[in-house]
Amino acid sequence: MAMLTGGQLVAKMLKKENVKHLFTLSGLHIAPIYAGCVEEGIKIIDTRHEQAAAHAADAYARLTRGVGVAVVTAGPGVTDALTGVANAFLANSPMLLLGGAAPISNQSRGSLQEIPQIELFQRITKWSDRVPRPDLIPSYFAKAFRTMLTGRPGPVFLELAWDVLCDFADEEVLAPVVQYRTDARIAPDPRKIEQAAALLANAKKPAMIAGGSIYWDNATEALKAFCDKTGVPVFLNGAGRGCLPSDHPSFFQHTRKDALTGADVVLVVGTPFDFRLNYGGEPTFSADSKIIQIDIDPTEVGRNRAVEVGIVADVALALTQLTAAVPKADRSAHLASLKEAEKKKVAGIAKWFTDDKPIHHYRLAKEINDVANSSGDPMFICDGGNYVAMTAKVLEVKNPGRWLDPGALGCLGVGAPFALAAKSLFPERTIWVIQGDGSFGFNGFDFETAIRFKLPMVIVVGNDAAWGQIRVPQVQMFGEDKSPATLLAPTRYDEIVKAMGGWGELVTEPSEIRGALERAVKSNTVACVNVMIDPQAPEKSGAMGYAV
Numbered sequence: 001m002a003m004l005t006g007g008q009l010v011a012k013m014l015k016k017e018n019v020k021h022l023f024t025l026s027g028l029h030i031a032p033i034y035a036g037c038v039e040e041g042i043k044i045i046d047t048r049h050e051q052a053a054a055h056a057a058d059a060y061a062r063l064t065r066g067v068g069v070a071v072v073t074a075g076p077g078v079t080d081a082l083t084g085v086a087n088a089f090l091a092n093s094p095m096l097l098l099g100g101a102a103p104i105s106n107q108s109r110g111s112l113q114e115i116p117q118i119e120l121f122q123r124i125t126k127w128s129d130r131v132p133r134p135d136l137i138p139s140y141f142a143k144a145f146r147t148m149l150t151g152r153p154g155p156v157f158l159e160l161a162w163d164v165l166c167d168f169a170d171e172e173v174l175a176p177v178v179q180y181r182t183d184a185r186i187a188p189d190p191r192k193i194e195q196a197a198a199l200l201a202n203a204k205k206p207a208m209i210a211g212g213s214i215y216w217d218n219a220t221e222a223l224k225a226f227c228d229k230t231g232v233p234v235f236l237n238g239a240g241r242g243c244l245p246s247d248h249p250s251f252f253q254h255t256r257k258d259a260l261t262g263a264d265v266v267l268v269v270g271t272p273f274d275f276r277l278n279y280g281g282e283p284t285f286s287a288d289s290k291i292i293q294i295d296i297d298p299t300e301v302g303r304n305r306a307v308e309v310g311i312v313a314d315v316a317l318a319l320t321q322l323t324a325a326v327p328k329a330d331r332s333a334h335l336a337s338l339k340e341a342e343k344k345k346v347a348g349i350a351k352w353f354t355d356d357k358p359i360h361h362y363r364l365a366k367e368i369n370d371v372a373n374s375s376g377d378p379m380f381i382c383d384g385g386n387y388v389a390m391t392a393k394v395l396e397v398k399n400p401g402r403w404l405d406p407g408a409l410g411c412l413g414v415g416a417p418f419a420l421a422a423k424s425l426f427p428e429r430t431i432w433v434i435q436g437d438g439s440f441g442f443n444g445f446d447f448e449t450a451i452r453f454k455l456p457m458v459i460v461v462g463n464d465a466a467w468g469q470i471r472v473p474q475v476q477m478f479g480e481d482k483s484p485a486t487l488l489a490p491t492r493y494d495e496i497v498k499a500m501g502g503w504g505e506l507v508t509e510p511s512e513i514r515g516a517l518e519r520a521v522k523s524n525t526v527a528c529v530n531v532m533i534d535p536q537a538p539e540k541s542g543a544m545g546y547a548v
Contacts, residue, residue: 006134007032027073029100054084055417075113091407094148142180188313197325212239213270219316231331242397254345280305358534365394383415384436385469387462413442497528
């Protein structure tokens with residue numbers, strides 16, 4: 001058998017997991033991995049910041065429902081990627097961060113960029129470890145893939161020292177590393193399915209809130225079949241957006257509070273009782289509602305809120321079996337009542353679709369929605385505060401996997417790196433980056449990466465020259481004179497993208513929005529539409545909050 005370097009073994013293990021792209025920022029510590037990836041045909045996309053590389057790997061994992069990989073150099077390369085790993089951890093994303101390190105023979109002697117890296121990740125990964133020898137790379141990577149993709153997904157960090165990557169091992173060490181993980185799904189306890197079915201059979205006004213596990217467990221068809229039979233109104237959050245057609249009778253977007261507070265039975269499916277659901281309490285939920293919770297992670301069941309029935313299972317299997325167990329129900333009157341309430345909420349938003357200046361967030365959102373959904377198969381990447389939260393109320397997400405947001409960490413700066421991954425995987429889709437002006441500043445230079453790799457996308461910057469989601473309540477609480485650090489300049493982000501080699505246009509008039517968006521799409525490059533929006537719009541329309 002041939003002798004292979006550690007870097008070649010790494011590349012061969014990535015290829016086993018069908019990894020086609022790797023995100024990185026160059027460093028000599030990790031150069032042997034690059035060489036191996038070139039040999040294996042794995043495309044290397046080098047970003048302008050290690051945080052961006054980690055975010056891109058996170059998005060890659062979400063969009064493939066597989067492994068996303070970032071490779072960074074030792075020391076500051078690893079610490080720069082830390083935030084991206086933390087974001088993936090709270091978003092339950094199976095990203096693999098590979099960090100370089102000084103040669104093992106020189107460790108603890110004060111090598112360049114030497115810090116205790118393993119410990120940094122132990123609380124924000126499913127596993128963090130060091131590969132001690134090149135011949136152990138296959139078994140360590142097999143464990144990493146198994147760990148990341150088993151149960152609730154999550155990230156892993158592996159440290160690879162320079163000599164581990166440069167030294168040789170016999171290719172035969174790869175031979176036994178096969179069938180190292182299972183794709184078996186966890187089936188629900190039949191008793192719990194019976195209990196949940198009994199609750200639903202007697203429910204007069206049930207409701208469902210469904211999150212990321214609907215997408216991760218590929219449960220879209222199971223969700224639709226459940227809704228067809230039971231007539232339960234459904235609200236989707238996070239990665240669950242787009243998993244039920246917007247024209248389905250059970251689909252609702254604007255009346256979540258009305259439905260949940262008035263529900264006698266609520267199904268909480270694949271989404272935690274965290275801040276986005278007010279920890280399971282009022283005013284989001286009624287104290288009298290009976291809860292059926294379905295989650296792959298038993299530690300999430302009953303966290304923050306008592307549940308009548310807790311089902312630990314793959315969401316697709318659980319919904320399929322629950323659908324078979326419940327009697328068909330006619331809840332048309334309940335749905336009709338919610339539809340009327342939904343129409344009123346939509347009308348309340350639509351009244352801001354005006355030509356008033358400064359441009360209202362909702363007006364901009366409507367134009368984005370109309371242009372994006374007029375043709376093709378758009379994907380929305382959301383990176384910002386109030387502007388994103390308000391835009392989310394207007395956008396129609398028509399298919400699964402077409403919506404990416406940071407997740408529970410609420411990490412700004414994911415726009416450009418998420419878009420890099422999305423366009424690399426799906427070149428036929430139009431990628432829309434819904435970007436706040438504040439968040440542009442985090443990883444905006446990676447739009448240059450997109451230009452360099454010829455990855456067209458449309459960036460729509462909502463520019464209120466402020467950290468709007470922070471400034472408005474801060475001024476309310478402490479007054480104008482005690483609210484520093486919340487203002488920005490009305491920067492020409494369109495000119496920044498143009499200077500990088502892309503296309504850009506400034507919009508100050510409502511009538512200019514649609515034309516600018518259409519020209520951005522037709523530019524077939526990285527295009528930035530910089531729209532000056534009303535800093536007071538969230539306060540005026542009572543729409544402060546976070547996108548879920």
